[in-house]
Amino acid sequence: MLMRRLLTSLLYLLAPTLAAQPILHACASVAEPAARLACYDKAFPPPPAVHAAAAEKAQADFGLAKPHEPLLNPGQTHEQAAPERIESRVVKVEYGRAGQRSFTLENGQVWTQAESRSSGHVQAGDNVQLRKGLLGSYVLVTPAGVRLGVRRMR
Secondary structure (H helix, E strand, O other): OHHHHHHHHHHHHHHHHHOOOOOOOHHHHOOOHHHHHHHHHHHOOOOHHHHHHHHHHHHHHOOOOOOOOOOOOOOOOHHHHOOOEEEEEEEEEEEOHHHOEEEEEOOOOEEEEOOOOOOOOOOOOOEEEEEEOHHHOEEEEOOOOOEEEEEEOO
16 A cells, blocks of 8 residues: 555656656747758857858868758858868879879868879879869869869768
8 A cells, every 4th residue: 555655656746757848949840850950040049160160071071972952050151061162282192093093182081083084293282172063073173274073082
């Protein structure tokens, strides 16, 4: 009998915490993830450090295949989230089969020549620009005007 009362009392005390939690914010009821995130970001704006980290990540991810359009933080431009071009310095050039070259950049990215022909000299120490090309392609451009079709490896 004492055990039954103790269990009943315990269940009575825990019942409010076991019940479903009410929606605490209007954004919680938004079904689509990007719209829900935008709602929360509007209600609780992220600090400037978040914008800086997102821009840095976009630079690091440049050239990698992405399955969808990037989500934007409030106040962030599309160019910050998905840059059209980046700049870096070549730290190493390696030659593979059939003379195809790989370029390791100062930012850690590795790009491989995507075309079979060699259209110019690129060497370690060169400052290069990588640009988006047509149909998802990328082009490495040196200050001397050398243009090579490349693809990102890492």
